[in-house]
Amino acid sequence: MSASERPSAYQFGDWVVRPHCNEVKRDGVVRHLEPKVADVLDCLLASPGEIVSPEDIIDQVWSGRVVEPVSVARNIAQIRRALGDSTKNPRYIETISKRGYRTIAPVTPVTADEGTPRSATRRKVRSYPSWAVALFAVMLVILSAAAYFGQRGDALTAPNTDRSVIVLPFAAVGSDLSLHEHAIGLTHELAEALTGYQELRTVVGNDLTNASELASYAITGTVRRVDKDLRLRAHLARLSDAQSVWSASYDHALEGIAADESTLAVTIARTVRLRLVVDHECETVKRKSRSAEAAELICAALNDNYRVNQGGGFDPQLQFANAQRAIELDPDLTRGHAMISGFYQYAVAWGKLPSSEGSRLAHAVLEQARLIDPKDATTLYAISGNQLNLDLDDRSAEGNLRKAIELDPMHPNARWFHADLGSIELRRGNVAGSLEHLRRALRIHDADGRVYLQYAQALNSAGLHREAIEATQAGLRLIASGVYWLYLIMEQSHAQLELGQLEAARQSVDLALETTQPELRLFLAGTVAAVGRVDEAQRMLAELERQDFAHPTPVFFGYLYLDDRDEAFEWLAKAIDIRDGILLSTIRSHPYFNRLRGDPRWQDVMEHLANEEAQGRDVNRLRYGR
Numbered sequence: 001m002s003a004s005e006r007p008s009a010y011q012f013g014d015w016v017v018r019p020h021c022n023e024v025k026r027d028g029v030v031r032h033l034e035p036k037v038a039d040v041l042d043c044l045l046a047s048p049g050e051i052v053s054p055e056d057i058i059d060q061v062w063s064g065r066v067v068e069p070v071s072v073a074r075n076i077a078q079i080r081r082a083l084g085d086s087t088k089n090p091r092y093i094e095t096i097s098k099r100g101y102r103t104i105a106p107v108t109p110v111t112a113d114e115g116t117p118r119s120a121t122r123r124k125v126r127s128y129p130s131w132a133v134a135l136f137a138v139m140l141v142i143l144s145a146a147a148y149f150g151q152r153g154d155a156l157t158a159p160n161t162d163r164s165v166i167v168l169p170f171a172a173v174g175s176d177l178s179l180h181e182h183a184i185g186l187t188h189e190l191a192e193a194l195t196g197y198q199e200l201r202t203v204v205g206n207d208l209t210n211a212s213e214l215a216s217y218a219i220t221g222t223v224r225r226v227d228k229d230l231r232l233r234a235h236l237a238r239l240s241d242a243q244s245v246w247s248a249s250y251d252h253a254l255e256g257i258a259a260d261e262s263t264l265a266v267t268i269a270r271t272v273r274l275r276l277v278v279d280h281e282c283e284t285v286k287r288k289s290r291s292a293e294a295a296e297l298i299c300a301a302l303n304d305n306y307r308v309n310q311g312g313g314f315d316p317q318l319q320f321a322n323a324q325r326a327i328e329l330d331p332d333l334t335r336g337h338a339m340i341s342g343f344y345q346y347a348v349a350w351g352k353l354p355s356s357e358g359s360r361l362a363h364a365v366l367e368q369a370r371l372i373d374p375k376d377a378t379t380l381y382a383i384s385g386n387q388l389n390l391d392l393d394d395r396s397a398e399g400n401l402r403k404a405i406e407l408d409p410m411h412p413n414a415r416w417f418h419a420d421l422g423s424i425e426l427r428r429g430n431v432a433g434s435l436e437h438l439r440r441a442l443r444i445h446d447a448d449g450r451v452y453l454q455y456a457q458a459l460n461s462a463g464l465h466r467e468a469i470e471a472t473q474a475g476l477r478l479i480a481s482g483v484y485w486l487y488l489i490m491e492q493s494h495a496q497l498e499l500g501q502l503e504a505a506r507q508s509v510d511l512a513l514e515t516t517q518p519e520l521r522l523f524l525a526g527t528v529a530a531v532g533r534v535d536e537a538q539r540m541l542a543e544l545e546r547q548d549f550a551h552p553t554p555v556f557f558g559y560l561y562l563d564d565r566d567e568a569f570e571w572l573a574k575a576i577d578i579r580d581g582i583l584l585s586t587i588r589s590h591p592y593f594n595r596l597r598g599d600p601r602w603q604d605v606m607e608h609l610a611n612e613e614a615q616g617r618d619v620n621r622l623r624y625g626r
Contacts, residue, residue, distance in 0.1 A: 010045045013092055013105030015083060017041060024082055031082045036061065040075040044093065048107035053100035073192040076101055081443055084467070086474075087193065087262040095192070095262050097185045163280055163410070164201040165272070166215035166239075167191045168208065170232070173224035182230060182261070183223045189265035190219065190234075200273055212239040217276060229253055234268050236275060238283075246275040270447035270478065277445070278302055281412040285335050294329035297322040298336055316346045337369035338382035345389050348579055351549045355579050359390040363623060377408035381417060389581045391616030392609070394424045396624070415445040419454050423581070426458055429588040434458045449479035449488070454585070456491040461589040465495035481516060486523050487582055490557070493527050494592060506531045522547075526557025537562060553580045560595055569601050576609060584609075 010017045016025045019042035022033045033041070039061045044052055054072040062071075076093065079085075085092045092105045170187045172179035187204075194202045203214050211218055221234040235247040248271070250264060282299040289295040301319040323339035330336075341362040348358035363386055369379040380400045388397035398421065405417050422437035438455040445451070452475030459468035472492035479485045489512040496505040509531050512524055522544040529537035541558040544550055552574035559567035575583050587593060587609070596602050 006042060006046050007109035009110045011106070011108040011110050012045060012103070013083075015092075016110065017045060019045070033082055034075075034078065037075045037078045037082075040072065041079050044101060044103050045107050048103050051096050051100045051102045056100070073188075074195045077192060077195045084470075086266070087189070088266050095189070097189070097261055098181070163276060163412075164203065164215040165194065165217040165219055165236075165276065166203040166205045166211050167194065167219050168205055168211075170221040170223055173222050176225060179223050179225060179230075183221075185261045186221070186223065186232060186265060189262045190268055193262070193265045193269035194272065200276060215239065217245065217279075219272060226251065228255075232264065232268075234272075236272055238279065245279045246271070273445065274447045277412045284412075285333070288335075289326075289330050289333050291326075291329040291333075294326035294333055294336070297326040297329075298333065298339065301339055316343050319343060332372050334369040334372050334376050334379050337365050337372075338378050340365045341382045341386055345385060345579075348390060349581070350551070351578055355390050355577065359386060359619070362386045362390060367623075375407055377404040377411050377417075378413075380404040380407070381411075381413065381420075384420065387616070387620055388420060388424065389579050389584075391620060392579070392584070392613040393616035393620050394427055394613070395617060396620045398424050415441040415448060415451055417441075418444065419448075419451045422454055422458065423585045426454075426461065426585050426589055427587070431458060431462045431589050434589075435462060446474075447478060449475040450484050452478065453484055453488050453491065453582075456488065456495075457582075457586050457590060460491060460495055460498070460591060461586060463498075463591075465498045468492075468495040469499075481520075483520065483523070486512065486516065486520055489524070490527050493530060497530060498591065502531065509533075523551070523554040525554060526559075526561045529558060529561035534562065552578060553583050556583070557592075560592065563595070565596065565599055565601075568596065569599075569605070572596075572605060573608070576605075576612070 006019075008018065008020055010019075012024075014026050017023075018025070019038045022035055022038040024031050024033065024041075040057055043057050043060050057072050076095075080087070080090075080093060083092045087095060090104060092103065094102055094104045096102060167187060167190055170183040172183040191202060191204050194200065201215075205211055205214065208218065216239055218237050218239055219234065220237070221232060224231050224233075229251045230253075232250045232252070233247070234250070236245045237243065238245055248268075250268070252260060252264060282295075282302055285298045285302075286292070286295040289298075301322040304315055304318055319339050320343040323336040323343070326333055326336040327340070344353065344358045344362040344365075347353040348355050353361075363383070366379060366383050366386065369376065370383070373379065381404050384397040384400035384404070387393040387400065401417050401421055401424075404411070405414065408414075411417065418437045418441040422434045422441065425431075425433035425437060435455075435458050438451065438458055441448075441451050442455060452471050456468045456471040456475065459465070459471055469492055472488045472495070475488045476485065476492070479488065489508055493505040493508045496502075496508065509524065509527050512527070513521055516524070522540045525537045525540035525544060528540060537558055541555060541562075544555055544558070552571045556568055556571035556575050559565075559571060588606075596605075
């Protein structure tokens with residue numbers, strides 16, 4: 001079917017696709033696509049359920065121009081993001097290793113006014129002999145310096161940037177031909193998984209020759225057989241000094257590995273991207289600091305923070321001590337000042353400082369940083385965090401976040417800038433605006449479990465509970481323990497209960513109780529009560545309240561789901577006093593507060609919160625003159 005004969009619109013699963021308008025639409029939400037992205041999607045929809053090879057897509061979309069197959073992969077990645085799809089659990093587009101792509105959701109042409117569906121007209125995609133498919137796969141990984149750069153993704157060369165990576169062909173160790181096939185497939189899948197993100201540019205190369213002219217980092221790897229398993233060893237290195245940044249081994253049963261290549265590639269890609277962000281931030285600190293020791297102290301703290309995303313522990317005392325010593329060595333190191341302000345936020349959240357004192361101390365240290373460099377995006381982000389989380393001043397926080405984005409849109413932590421804008425909109429009750437910012441944050445960087453938590457909260461607030469479950473599952477794959485993990489479990493079980501999935505919610509709770517650390521297990525009292533285990537929840541609450549510091553938020557949720565409103569309101573006031581950001585982000589919009597909204601005391605809480613917010617704005621006007 002020629003392009004001129006194709007329908008003007010398709011029903012693709014639950015999306016309506018209008019290729020000629022460069023848009024997809026679902027439930028009143030419209031997402032716009034780049035023209036080439038829309039053309040690639042149109043090409044796939046014209047052959048529903050059939051495998052379409054990259055070469056066939058190039059023939060139809062680029063009309064004979066010389067374009068590398070990696071440009072197709074880039075466009076497929078953008079389609080998946082627009083549809084909310086994934087390579088690991090595809091619902092719309094499936095990658096067929098070494099062959100191409102096919103649609104797996106129902107495809108039905110519709111009239112321009114979305115009227116009665118017409119029967120799909122199928123066309124036959126050109127078939128290829130097996131030797132041609134193999135030849136194409138080999139050529140894919142030996143293309144020298146094919147780039148993903150630019151909005152259109154068609155360029156064949158591109159300059160080096162600080163956040164760019166070259167993916168080199170994985171080497172097969174051994175004579176087994178299947179190992180070579182898996183090496184080719186994994187290289188292709190990893191390149192696709194790393195494509196299309198703001199904070200990272202990706203190049204596919206042949207070898208290290210001239211690699212440093214094309215990228216700042218290189219990914220290499222080996223594939224070998226170990227008994228009945230395939231062992232993949234991936235390595236990330238900084239090209240400027242040949243320094244190893246990260247490496248890891250992954251074992252997978254040989255049986256079924258072909259089907260799981262994309263899943264394995266996504267796992268590696270998420271870790272690589274997070275490590276690149278941390279390493280780039282660390283290298284920036286080293287360039288700015290006059291003291292090598294000070295820079296190393298900050299880098300150690302940054303790596304400790306990185307472990308939060310990998311399910312490890314978080315040591316605020318270590319960060320505070322490192323930052324203090326770093327500032328002694330280099331008083332102009334603004335990243336150290338920002339780190340100290342973050343510690344004061346932590347101290348307030350855990351009852352170690354009153355919010356007014358924490359705010360005073362945090363803003364004092366950040367004022368020093370602001371005088372050193374008033375245009376430092378990290379400092380502005382830290383100031384906004386204090387204004388949002390300690391002062392409850394969303395207006396000033398929003399202004400500083402937008403200024404930080406304007407000054408450094410490619411900042412290593414840009415996804416947090418947008419995620420905090422999402423939290424601000426959620427606090428205001430603007431759920432649609434919140435979702436827009438949080439989706440932007442995930443498009444920038446989808447390997448941060450904390451952002452998935454915020455996204456799940458916004459989705460539950462919007463009543464999109466199935467999507468919320470998907471978001472929590474994505475976050476749980478990234479965070480294996482800790483407070484954020486517990487909140488993800490809470491959001492997941494809430495969505496399951498809203499959908500009537502009581503048994504699934506109970507299974508989520510049981511798994512959480514079995515696997516979480518003993519000192520945090522009591523935080524699940526509210527979720528345990530929500531699934532109907534009242535006696536167990538009451539015992540957990542009693543034990544939680546006997547602790548030296550009973551964190552108000554889990555106690556509040558415990559009493560909330562036990563329908564003890566007197567205790568719930570008492571502990572809600574305490575949670576507001578410690579400025580619990582997760583609770584405050586959702587208080588005006590999340591369904592779990594519906595249990596209290598009909599109570600006359602709820603209006604008192606809202607008035608108290610509004611007064612606190614007004615006081616915070618007044619304080620910041622005095623501090624910053626606006």
